[in-house]
Amino acid sequence: MERLLIEGGTVLTMAGPEAVYADGAVLVEDGRIVYAGPRRGAPEVKGARRLDATGQIVMPGIVNTHCHAAMTLLRGYADDMRLMEWLQTKIWPAEAKMTAEDVYWGTALAAYEMLSGGITTFLDMYFPADPVARAIQDTGIRGIVARGIIAVGGPSEALSRLEESREAFHRWNGKANGRITFMVGPHAPYTCPPDTLVACAELADELGIGIHIHLSETAGEVEEARRQWGKTPIRHVYDLGLMRGRHVVAAHCVHATDDDIAILAETGTGVCHCPVSNLKLASGRTPVSKMRRQGVAVGFGTDGASSENMLHILGSEMRIGAIQAKELEGDPAVFTAYDAVSMATIEAARVLGMDAEIGSLEPGKRADIVLIDTERPHLTPNHDLYGLIAYSALPSDVTTTIVDGQIVYERGRLMRMDGREIMARAREAAARIVKP
Ligand SMILES: [Zn+2]
Known part of the structure; x- marks a missing residue:
């Protein structure tokens, strides 16, 4: 022993x-x-x-509920831009040039950075799934892999990505002594049409796993959803049946309405709160205390390094998130230091549905x-x-x-990999993918 x-x-x-x-x-x-x-x-x-x-x-160990780990390769590449312009002119073209090997080194760099700041578990949404799982295995961190599913290119695109998620699950789930687990990762309602979202729910049920999705990150996204479906993104996925009978982890929910918060509470949906990313992209201020008062579990997340710039909860999300929660309600007593530490550990574990295994130092965990x-x-x-x-x-x-x-x-x-090699490989990959 x-x-x-x-x-x-x-x-x-x-x-x-x-x-x-x-x-x-x-x-x-x-x-x-x-x-x-x-x-x-x-x-x-x-x-x-x-x-x-x-x-x-x-x-x-600190729990990072929302990340796009390999985006470390794009850290500092396109700061100070508006979200849609940033995605369309900078991020998506660079990502199109990323190889699986690049994703491996980018994820390894992220794991190195996170471990250096005390993060032991992260929920990742990226693609492809294999190199992400391999980097989790090799660095020694604990990770949940949600292969990002975007279906703007039509139904066949969605199908092939669902199939890749299924294959990666069977290849990797439970590996590295259980450190690697999975969720199904539909990117967002604005990148996945209703039939794709329903297919994701079916795959999650088939594999017995949860769903990770972005919801109500920006005011523009909510406005567009109201125009298209006559309701908020949260109400939309709820009405599609996504949130019933399975565990859903929703990133952001910055613009959640009272009705949305009631849905999140009723369905036990966990919320990933990424205050630095939301502030830096000027997306808005998440009603975090309101959600928690209604019984919604909320955990801190870093989001990707191209929007947050550093993958740290300590000294970053925790500190800024706590300060923001006070400012939002005009009351410094509304959110305590204990609340902040809880949202970085045990409550974050609850967000991921992993609180029986991690999040506190208790016998059996x-x-x-x-x-x-x-x-x-x-x-x-x-x-x-x-x-x-x-x-x-x-x-x-x-x-x-x-x-x-x-x-x-x-x-x-x-301890398990050469940190200098990871940084060197990441620098090489980063230089190549941003070359015009
Ligand atoms: Zn995100």
Whole structure:
């Protein structure tokens, strides 16, 4: 049996606001947590590898609910543009030149970056699925692969992409000790006609998996949906039956109406909140506290690196998202530091339907754990641990990232691949795909 004992740090379990242990310990056996609590209560173990966490916070791995990982290759390529112009003149032409190998290196770069900032799980919507799954396998991160399905080219385009999703699922689902799982990924109602959305729901049922989709990201999208179907995008997919009987993870929902929020709550649809992407693209402000008050699970997501520019929740989505939630309702008490940390961990796991397995440090769960060094000027002193994480911590404060009980990132080093090679390959691919 493989045992890892993390001891001496402040263990923050996210099993509730009070579940914090100043001199704590976490014991991991064969990739699962068997103990998380005060050090003096930890079971006696022989032959365990020991990790000294003195001076550090030991917390659950951060969960990124929405990403287009390989878009790291387009980071900084076309900033400061309007969404549709940006997609049509810059992003789609560059993506058309991306090979499967490019997607592999772009995803590996994203995984490296995410692990360096304490993200242990991400939900990815990109294409093709194979290199994404391979990069998850090789880097050691945990990932959900949703092959992006766009059907603007007609029904045959949709069919071939659904078939590719099915094949990739059978090839990869549950591989890498269960680190790789799948969802069906219809891009959005404005890129998938109703029959494609229904076909996606059928495939999700056939494979027994959920659906990941973008909904109500911009005011223009909602306006167009009202013109075309006489209703909002959320009401539209609900009426098509997409949200009943299966788990749906909806990215953005910036322009969700009260009726939309009631639908999200009724159907248990999880929402990915990407405040930085939404702000940078001037898409609007998501009614995040309103959604959560109605019982909707909301988790932070980074979106792709060509809209957010960095794939970090710590110091980025968490901090800006919390500040924005306060500003939106004109009340600093409406959204707390604990809310922010929850939306980065256990609530984000609930969004993905994975809270039985990840999101908190509790016995029986997979050992996805992050260590944060608090011996830093901007983390001194420590009056409130949640405030420290939500408002002060930076991705570079992460020293160690553990996925499935394995140390996959430690003090600047990706453990399973050569980080410098990943960056070199990504630079090469990036230069080629943007060449006119
Ligand atoms: Zn997106």
